Amino acid sequence: xxxxxxxxxxxxxxxxxxxxxxxxxxxxxxxxxxxxxxxxxxxxxxxxxxxxxxxxxxxxxxxxxxxxxxxxxxxxxxxxxxxxxxxxxxxxxxxxxxxxxxxxxxxxxxxxxxxxxxxxxxxxxxxxxxxxxxxxxxxxxxxxxxxxxxxxxxxxxxxxxxxxxxxxxxxxxxxxxxxxxxxxxxxxxxxxxxxxxxxxxxxxxxxxxxxxxxxxxxxxxxxxxxxxxxxxxxxxxxxxxxxxxxxxxxxxxxxxxxxxxxxxxxxxxxxxxxxxxxxxxxxxxxxxxxxxxxxxxxxxxxxxxxxxxxxxxxxxxxxxxxxxxxxxxxxxxxxxxx
Numbered sequence: 001x002x003x004x005x006x007x008x009x010x011x012x013x014x015x016x017x018x019x020x021x022x023x024x025x026x027x028x029x030x031x032x033x034x035x036x037x038x039x040x041x042x043x044x045x046x047x048x049x050x051x052x053x054x055x056x057x058x059x060x061x062x063x064x065x066x067x068x069x070x071x072x073x074x075x076x077x078x079x080x081x082x083x084x085x086x087x088x089x090x091x092x093x094x095x096x097x098x099x100x101x102x103x104x105x106x107x108x109x110x111x112x113x114x115x116x117x118x119x120x121x122x123x124x125x126x127x128x129x130x131x132x133x134x135x136x137x138x139x140x141x142x143x144x145x146x147x148x149x150x151x152x153x154x155x156x157x158x159x160x161x162x163x164x165x166x167x168x169x170x171x172x173x174x175x176x177x178x179x180x181x182x183x184x185x186x187x188x189x190x191x192x193x194x195x196x197x198x199x200x201x202x203x204x205x206x207x208x209x210x211x212x213x214x215x216x217x218x219x220x221x222x223x224x225x226x227x228x229x230x231x232x233x234x235x236x237x238x239x240x241x242x243x244x245x246x247x248x249x250x251x252x253x254x255x256x257x258x259x260x261x262x263x264x265x266x267x268x269x270x271x272x273x274x275x276x277x278x279x280x281x282x283x284x285x286x287x288x289x290x291x292x293x294x295x296x297x298x299x300x301x302x303x304x305x306x307x308x309x310x311x312x313x314x315x316x317x318x319x320x321x322x323x324x325x326x327x328x329x330x331x332x333x334x335x336x337x338x
Contacts, residue, residue, distance in 0.1 A: 031058030035294065035302035038066045038073040039086040040167045041194045042115070042213035043288065046321045047086065053236060053317060054308045056229045061301040067194070069165035080105070083294040084302045088115065088167040088286050105293035110310050113288040114324040116214040116272040117171055119254035120199070122206040126151045129255040129269040132283055136176040138209070141186040146207065153207075159189040160201050160210045168195075168211055171286055202251050210251070214272045217247045218322025236316045247273070247322060258283040277324050287326075 031054075039047050044067045051063045066082075073085040078095060080103040091099075096107045119135070121127055127150045130138075137143040138157060146153040161169050161183075173183055183189055190208075192198050195216045202210040227235075247253055255269035263281075276282035290309055294302035308314045315325035 031301065031304040032060035033298065033301040034062040034064060035084065035299055035305065036064045036066060036082050037084045037086070037302065037305070038068060038076050038082045040070040040073060040088065041067045041162060042088075042167055043086055043215055044195070045215050045218075046113075046318060046323075049317050049320070050309060050314055051305075052229060053233060053313060054305055056233060057308075057313075058304065061304060063301060063305050069163050070167040070170060071165040077107075077291065077293065080293075083299055084290065084292040084306065086112075086288065086290050088171065088288055090289050091291055099293060103293065105295060107291055107293050108306075109289050109291040110306070111287045111326045112290050112309050112314070113318045113326055114277055115286055115288050116277045116282055116323060117168055117284040117286065118212055118214045118217055118272050119256065119284075120202050120210040120212055120217070120251045121254060122202055122204075122208060123250075123252055124206045125252060126153075127254065128252065129257065131267075131269070132176075132256065132258045135256070139172060139176050139183055139186065144187075155207045158205060158208045159187060160192060160198050160208050161189050162192050162195050162198050162212070164191055167286075168213060171284075172211060175284070199251065213323075214247075214277070215321040215323050217251075217253060217272075218320070233313070236313045238316075247271070256283055272322075274319070274322065274324055288323075 037047075044065075047065055047067075051065060054063060055061060068076075070087045073082075073087050074091070074095070076082045077085050077091075078098060080099075083105075090109050091107055099105050099107045119130060125146070127146065130149070134143060134149065138159065143149065143157070145156055161172075163169075169183065173181070177183065177186075190201070192201060195212050198210045198212050199216060202208045253271055255271050257267055257269035259265040259267055268281075270276040270282045272282045272284070277285050290306060292302060292306045294300075294306070318325040
């Protein structure tokens with residue numbers, strides 16, 4: 001099989017009939033009014049395009065986003081300060097029961113995407129791959145300097161996260177640490193305001209190891225935004241299209257391996273390309289949920305946006321971000337650059 005220097009092996013196509021059936025909105029139906037939506041900052045890049053496309057299609061509707069930590073999103077929904085949130089877990093039975101009894105609302109939830117958490121380093125950093133065990137040892141302070149991983153650089157690893165309470169911090173804590181433990185119990189990471197700040201730190205600092213949502217690393221949405229919205233909507237509505245998404249070259253994206261019994265302890269490491277997120281070979285993946293309690297006519301815009309995100313166009317935009325929509329078909333066309 002021919003090899004190339006560009007990643008072009010992932011071709012993913014939405015399951016058009018299923019998605020259209022569950023998420024189609026008729027012109028003018030419900031899609032009017034204004035609604036506020038709280039979203040984990042990790043998905044800001046996606047949500048901005050989703051809102052732009054939705055408001056283009058339904059000009060009488062306005063969605064006002066607030067980007068904050070995942071915990072703040074959940075707290076706001078529980079307190080009935082907002083009626084829609086985007087987070088990386090479903091609400092618990094207890095949380096849903098609280099909303100029903102205290103707020104007199106029914107919480108409905110839907111998986112809208114499968115995201116991946118990426119490890120990124122500066123272009124001058126020689127480390128290209130990490131195992132799950134090595135990541136755990138970094139988080140628990142057993143690996144503290146770059147020369148413990150590769151090369152002769154004896155400087156300390158600067159672990160860089162976004163804000164405390166974010167979905168990324170919660171995911172890494174739950175994935176690698178004992179129950180009840182925090183990352184700060186072991187090391188002192190460098191907390192930033194948001195994912196964009198994490199990206200900027202890594203671009204400038206050779207010693208930084210950033211942890212960030214893959215949705216911030218895809219190039220395709222940036223390219224798409226240079227095209228007028230009416231042309232973008234034509235592309236998003238193309239049911240027969242299949243695409244692959246390229247990732248940024250402004251930083252190095254670490255490959256991750258996960259030797260275990262299920263893969264015969266394979267040492268092969270993978271980058272967070274869509275095929276490997278979909279197959280589970282890239283091990284740092286998680287579901288993305290939209291949770292909504294919107295029910296009244298006054299909240300019609302939020303109800304419509306919920307349908308839009310889980311519909312065909314909303315899912316197509318998610319593909320463009322570099323992560324996976326929840327309902328896809330995938331096939332390998334050319335396997336290169338794991």
